[in-house]
Amino acid sequence: MQSAQLLEQLHLGDPRSVARAISLLEDQADIGRRIMQGLDQQRLDKALTVGITGPPGAGKSTLTSALVRQLRQRGIRVGVIAVDPSSALTHGALLGDRIRMMEHALDPDVVARSMATRGRLGGLCAAAGATMRIMAASGCRVVLIETVGIGQSEMDIASLADITVLVLAPGFGDEIQAMKAGILEVVDLLVINKADMPGASKLRFDLGREAVQSDRVLETAAAENQGIEDLLDRILALETEFRKGEKFIQRRQQSWNKETVDRCLDLFREHLTELMQEQPCIEADPGAAAEALLERIIHAPGR
């Protein structure tokens, strides 16, 4: 299919064209760049991207599905990107987040996509940013991005999304301690999911005084559809607040910068491996070899 035709259909919200465009970007096809350049910038500016992250089993998929239900009740077209890990060994992946999304399967205004990390660390896949833009261009006013189940260090989502929500659940006490110098600092909202289960108040306590006092902690029971309306209200209120000031534009710019650098590093990595094969490093210590390699690139004539 030609890019012009694909772009036209995509902007009309045709499900197959949206899906195909995402694949082309994910597979880094040549036509991908033309698609990205042809996306409706106004729609991209208007769209809100919300990251949903948290440890495995906290209820990210269930909460995401509940948010979709709430958004649809308000008549908002929504995109969902659900990321699961790829096997480092076989590159295969089992993507199961859709199981919790099936109630929306026949709704043409819910655009869902399961994606594998394909070797990318940090809780997302390389094409998450492009996918979110394609969904926005297809008319999604809100795009939810669900990360892989995270540990202490996966926080790419906080720099990609406009607003990031960390989902926790009772029983994660020790993990919370480990997260304190990490993801807890960079998210906008903290959701205590499964708040109807024993241990919810202990979790609140474990989060510490700062979190308890601040108004960024919310409680939900996503499987029971409780607290979701409040959560969405808070998300949209934050959006309004961010858009009033500089914050929204700043974050978009940071997101753009990070994606560019990440992509550049991906390209650079291939280049480096090639270069090392062409002319092996003789230094015994990897640190010294790396410095020598960098020297070689910077001072190479014609590069």
Added chain:
Amino acid sequence: MKSYRVLIAKPGLDGHDRGAKVIARALRDAGFEVIYTGIRRTPEEIAAAAVQEDVAAVGLSSMSGAHVRLFPAVLEALRKAGAEDIPVVGGGIIPKEDISLLQGEGIASVFTPGTPVATIIEAFTEACQKQHQTRN
């Protein structure tokens, strides 16, 4: 190697998904990106998911005997969604006499218990390759 995307689904009311999960895992271990939709899906839901996920093939699993009705219904739903180019592979407790019937309806291959996993993976690979050739 290119990672093909495939959808594994169970149409209808039967809730026995051990077979579907075994195949899903085998495909993952063979390097496929497998989207699993869970049990009790309608043909329309399966087709919509296959379109949104832009898969190269759909695998259906059935145990309770409704395959003659449900497998072709998925083909029909794919046709209605404008995705008749996505091949459908089926498997499960399927009597011998139904196999040619299903293939006549357009199911690419049909597998019964005892089929070596390698044979099933080969069928998926072939179906995916063919789909990619026709779509590009």
